[in-house]
Amino acid sequence: MAERGISQSRLYERLTGDEDSRMCQDIADEACQEQPRNFFLHLFAALGNKLADELSSARLVLPWLLGVIGAPLWMVGLLVPIRESGALLPQLFVAGFIRLKPQRKWVWVLGGTLQALATLLGVAALGWALNALFALFGHGSPGGALVLITLVALSLARGLSSIATKDVLGKTIAKRRRGNLMGWSGSVAGAVTLVAGGVLILFEERPGELALATLLGVAALGWALNALCAARIKEAPGAVEGGENAWNSIKLGLRLLRDDRDFLHFNLSRSLLLASALALPYVALLGQQQSGTELGGLGVLIVVSGLAGMVASPIWGKRSDASSRRVLRDAGLGAAACCLLGATIAWLPGGWTATVWPYALVYALLMIVHAGVRLGRKTYLVDMAGQDRRALYVALSNTLTGGMMLVVGGATGLLAQWLGTDWLLVALAAMALAAAASAARLPEVE
Numbered sequence: 001m002a003e004r005g006i007s008q009s010r011l012y013e014r015l016t017g018d019e020d021s022r023m024c025q026d027i028a029d030e031a032c033q034e035q036p037r038n039f040f041l042h043l044f045a046a047l048g049n050k051l052a053d054e055l056s057s058a059r060l061v062l063p064w065l066l067g068v069i070g071a072p073l074w075m076v077g078l079l080v081p082i083r084e085s086g087a088l089l090p091q092l093f094v095a096g097f098i099r100l101k102p103q104r105k106w107v108w109v110l111g112g113t114l115q116a117l118a119t120l121l122g123v124a125a126l127g128w129a130l131n132a133l134f135a136l137f138g139h140g141s142p143g144g145a146l147v148l149i150t151l152v153a154l155s156l157a158r159g160l161s162s163i164a165t166k167d168v169l170g171k172t173i174a175k176r177r178r179g180n181l182m183g184w185s186g187s188v189a190g191a192v193t194l195v196a197g198g199v200l201i202l203f204e205e206r207p208g209e210l211a212l213a214t215l216l217g218v219a220a221l222g223w224a225l226n227a228l229c230a231a232r233i234k235e236a237p238g239a240v241e242g243g244e245n246a247w248n249s250i251k252l253g254l255r256l257l258r259d260d261r262d263f264l265h266f267n268l269s270r271s272l273l274l275a276s277a278l279a280l281p282y283v284a285l286l287g288q289q290q291s292g293t294e295l296g297g298l299g300v301l302i303v304v305s306g307l308a309g310m311v312a313s314p315i316w317g318k319r320s321d322a323s324s325r326r327v328l329r330d331a332g333l334g335a336a337a338c339c340l341l342g343a344t345i346a347w348l349p350g351g352w353t354a355t356v357w358p359y360a361l362v363y364a365l366l367m368i369v370h371a372g373v374r375l376g377r378k379t380y381l382v383d384m385a386g387q388d389r390r391a392l393y394v395a396l397s398n399t400l401t402g403g404m405m406l407v408v409g410g411a412t413g414l415l416a417q418w419l420g421t422d423w424l425l426v427a428l429a430a431m432a433l434a435a436a437a438s439a440a441r442l443p444e445v446e
Contacts, residue, residue, distance in 0.1 A: 034234040038172040039181060041229045045112075046185030047192070048225030050309075052115070054193045055219040056154065058083035060305060060363075062147055063281035064298050067288035071144030073421070076285055077413020080277050081405045082148060086155025087162055088402025104164040104171075105235045111161020112227030118157045119220035161230075166394045168235055170382050179324065179379040183317015186371055190309030197302030256396060262443055266384065267397055269328060269442060270377050271404040272435030275428040276335040276370040278412050282421045283342050283366060287359035297356040304360045308367035316372040320379035325442045327376035332436030334369035338362055339429035346422040384445040 055061065058079040066076050098107050173181055196215065257264050287301055320327050342362040385393035416424045 032174070035173060035177075038233050039177070041233045042169065042173060042181055043185050043188070045226045045229035045233075046182065047189050048222040048229065049112070050185060050189035050222075051192050052119075052219035052222030052226070054189065054302070054305065054309075055196060055215040055222070056119070057305075058151060059277065059280035060284045060301055061215065061298070062151065063284040064288045064301075066144050066147060067285050071147070073285075073416040074413035075144040075148065076281050077278075077409055077416050078148060079151065079281050081409025082151050083155050084277065085402035085405045085409075086152055087159035088398040088405065089159070098163055098167065103235050103237055104167045105230050105233050107164035108161040108168060108230040109227045111158065111164065112223050112230060114157040114160060115154065116220045116223035116227065118154050119216055119223065161226075162398060163395050165230075166378070166382055167390055168230070168233060170385075170390045172233060172235055177321070178382055179317040179320030179375060180314075181317070182375050182378060183314040183320075186313025186317070186375070187310045190306045190311070190313065192306070194303055194306030194310065197299045197304075197306055200299030200302060201296050202299075252392065256393070262384065263393065263397075265438070265442060266380060267400050269332075269435055269438040270397065270401055271408070272431055272438055273328065273332055273335070273373050273377065274401070274405055274408055275339070275432040275435060276331065276366060276373050277405075278409060279335065279339050279342070279425060279428045280363070280366055280370065282416065282424060283359055283363045286342065286346060286421055287356045287363065290354055290356050290359065300356055300360050301363055304364035305367050308364045309371055312368040312371040313375065316375040317379075319372075320375050323444060324376045324380035324383065325439060325444055327372050328380065328439035328442065329436050331369050331372035331376055332432050332434075332439055334372065335366065335432035336429040336436065338366040338369055339425040339432060341365070343422045343425040343429075346425075380442070380445055 062079050063076050066079070098104055169178060169181075196218065257267075284301055287297060290297070316327060316331075342359070345358045345362065381394060381397055382390065412424065412428070415427060419427070
């Protein structure tokens with residue numbers, strides 16, 4: 001056991017660049033002693049969660065299905081908002097409840113377990129099977145509506161563990177190590193997703209219902225792994241003072257927005273950075289329109305998505321530990337460039353644009369940028385919030401972003417229906433440029 005602990009510490013030091021795994025910042029001494037072990041449990045928990053998210057992705061898998069069944073463009077615009085807001089909006093209302101728990105990991109475990117059950121026991125998996133029937137026998141709005149209903153149930157189950165995950169991360173992993181952790185987890189998950197996409201490519205033109213149902217089954221296993229690893233994390237009991245009911249949490253949150261101008265500024269930047277997430281399903285839809293119902297095209301997009309995550313996440317993670325503000329700024333600029341590139345390809349004549357490959361390239365670049373958005377905003381938020389109010393800051397920020405996601409996502413869907421996918425990408429590019437300008441003026445928190 002002692003040798004195992006030594007080798008684990010050495011591997012931790014190698015992955016993080018730490019010369020001494022017992023050197024910690026802003027966490028308790030007891031948590032510092034357990035940091036190498038907890039680092040790997042966080043890593044595998046994040047692997048399960050990220051893999052499950054990719055294989056039931058509202059950015060890729062579900063837009064592909066909606067394109068196949070001929071659902072209207074405005075429904076595609078709602079996929080990411082429902083997926084994100086369903087998980088984000090309720091968080092302010094449960095933050096006070098989580099605060100009353102000395103060990104928040106059990107809330108995380110509950111959230112992961114509910115996601116696995118929602119997928120396996122019918123909320124997502126059975127919904128997906130019914131969606132397959134629509135793909136075979138029906139088209140348009142009825143099938144799209146069923147996809148959206150299924151997604152609502154899954155996203156609500158996801159939301160429960162989100163605050164607890166970040167709160168436990170802040171209690172068990174020290175500053176300047178969190179971005180590194182999230183970067184490595186993204187890289188490992190990207191590699192596993194790469195394998196899944198390669199398998200789909202082999203299906204080529206075969207019927208996709210079984211393959212897509214299998215993806216959802218693997219996603220359920222990912223969430224089960226997430227819950228199991230969370231349960232094994234060594235978390236010291238924390239303070240339970242300051243727990244609020246929902247109404248008191250709302251009032252406290254509004255006071256924070258009024259008094260903490262940096263926090264308000266961060267949330268404005270985060271809302272504008274939604275452009276990267278909102279653009280992804282439309283790039284996937286452009287690829288689907290060129291590939292038709294073939295699973296090979298979906299496999300190509302999953303492969304490039306996995307490669308992008310595997311390559312980009314560790315780089316963004318290290319950069320986030322140095323300056324998450326600069327990461328947010330650069331990601332905004334990258335998102336604008338990717339959106340303009342996607343629109344340009346859609347306008348170009350020629351047979352080479354009538355395949356999935358140009359859009360796969362844009363999707364890969366946009367995934368690299370989106371990884372920077374996600375890692376930058378998570379690291380910035382955890383680092384700017386003190387231990388006593390970290391859960392509240394995370395919950396308030398997520399609730400605000402969830403509301404903005406619904407509003408902006410709904411407007412995006414209407415614009416897509418009116419302008420078309422190409423001009424919508426131009427509008428999202430402008431939004432991303434505004435995000436970069438806003439993030440550039442954020443204060444440093446590292």
